[in-house]
Amino acid sequence: MQLFLCPFCGERDETEFTFCAEAGKTRPEPAAEVPADAWARYLHFDHNPKGATREVWLHATCGEFFLMERDTVSHAVAGSHSLRRPEA
C-alpha cells in the first residue's frame, strides 16, 4: 500500500483517501448568467495531466479536504497543503 500525506494526520494508508478534483478551478458566478458551455467546462472538463499534478483530496478518516501535489506516472507524492485560510 502507498502512504499519502495528510497535512493534519501525517502519512496514512492510501485507502483512507478519496480523490475529489483537480485544483485551481473557480466556480463561475453568478449561476443564473453562466452559459451552458462554461458550466460544462467547470463541471466536467479538466487538464488530466500526465506527470506533475495538483489535486484536491479528502482524507476520509479525519474529514479534511486538502491539496496534494503528486505525479500521475510515478505516483510519488511531492507534498500536501491545508486548504484552510489563515485566521485573520
Place this chain on the structure above:
Amino acid sequence: MTRHYSAFGLLREGLRGHSGWQPAWRSPQPKPRYDAVIIGGGGQGLATAYYLAKNHGITNVAVLEKGWLGGGNTGRNTATIRSNYFYPESVALYDFSLKLYEGLSRELNYNVMLSQRGVVTVASSPAEMEMAARLVNAMQINGTDAELLDRDGVLQKAPLLNTSDEARYPIFGGTWQGRAGVARHDAVAWGYARAADGFGIDIVQNCEVAGFLIEGGRCVGVETSLGTIHADAVALCVAGHSSVLAAKAGFQLPIRSYSLQAMVSEPVKPCLDTVVLYPGTGTYLFQSDKGEIVLGGGLDRVPSYAQRGNPPMQQTVVSGMLEMFPAFGQLRMLRQWAGVVDVVPDSSPIIGPSPVSGLYLNGGWGTGGFKAIPAGGWLTAHLIATGEHHEISRPFDLDRFATGRLVDEAAGSGIAH
C-alpha cells in the same frame, strides 16, 4: 502481399516447413501527406482505418502508433464482448459492435477466436433482482437478447459458484446475455491491421505524435517523431492518453485517466465456460482458452497514467474472486498488469468532432473499449468520410456535456466505471 489464409494454405505451409509465410502487414515510412491520419494503432484506430477504406473507399490513410500495434488497452483488456446496457443509445452502439464481431473472423479472413459463451451477472438480494429484471426488460425492448435467471439458472451456468449459506453475496438469480462472450484481443488488432494494410493503408509503428499543425483554426496535419505529416483529417484514437494529445491541440476533455487492472491465474482444466460478474464484489472472471482464470474488477482509486495498478484494488479483486468461487483459492496467480483507461463522467464514449476543425475524437471508452472496436471504428470512419455523425454515434458527441443529455450507464446498467 497479403495472402488469403485458409485450411488449405495451412496444410501446404505445414508440408513446406512453414517457409512461405509473409509478414501480415508492411512497415512503411510515412508519406508527407495523407487524406486521413489516425493517431493510435490500437483496435479503435486500426478499425477506423479499415472501415475508411472498406466503407468509404478512402485508402490514402496512415495509422500512427507510438509503440507497437495493440500494445495499449487493446492488448491489456479482459477481452469480453457484450451489449448488456440499459439505455437505447448504448444498446444501439454495443449491439451493433457485437453484430460486427459475429462476422469479423470471416470478414477479415483472420480468426479473432470469438467465443459466444455468454455473460451472467449475479444478483445478490431481492432488490438487485428487481434491478436485474429492469435491465433485462430494457435490453429486450432495445432489441438485444437478455434473460432473467433464477438461482438454479445461475448455478446451471456456473456450478462452482459459492452456494454457502454464509456467503456475503448470496445468489438470488441474475441476468444472462447468451450472445456475449470473449475474443482473442491481439487477433482483433492484428486482423484489422492486416486487412487495412491490404487496402494499401500505411501502418507506422514507433511513430509518436508530438504536436498538431493548426492553420486558421483547422488541423491540417501532425508533427511526429518521424517528421511532419499533412492530412485533410486527423482522428484521435488514443484511449487513456486522449487528454495528453488534446492538450497539444489546445483543448480539454471531460476525461480522467485511471489504471484498470487485470490478472490471470495458472492454467487449469476446464471448469468455467461462461463469463461471471458480481456487482457486489465488483469482480468478474472467465476461463481463457489456455485454462487460465482471467479476472478483473473496478478502476484503481487514484487517477493515474501508470500501466501497473495499485495493490488495494488487486486485493479487492482477488477477495471478490474468493467470495464468488471459494475453490479458486487453490489457484496461484501468474501475471498482473494494468492499462490506462479514459473515464468520462457518464461512462459513455466520446465520438465526434473536436473543438478543432479537421480533428475528430474517438475516446472516453473507459473500461469498455474492446467490445466496441468494430462499431467505434465504423462510426469514426463515417464521421471522417462524411463530416457528419452516423445516427448511432450522434448521442455520443462531446456536446452532450453542455446540453446535459448524458448517457449515464454507471447509473443505468451499473457498470463498474
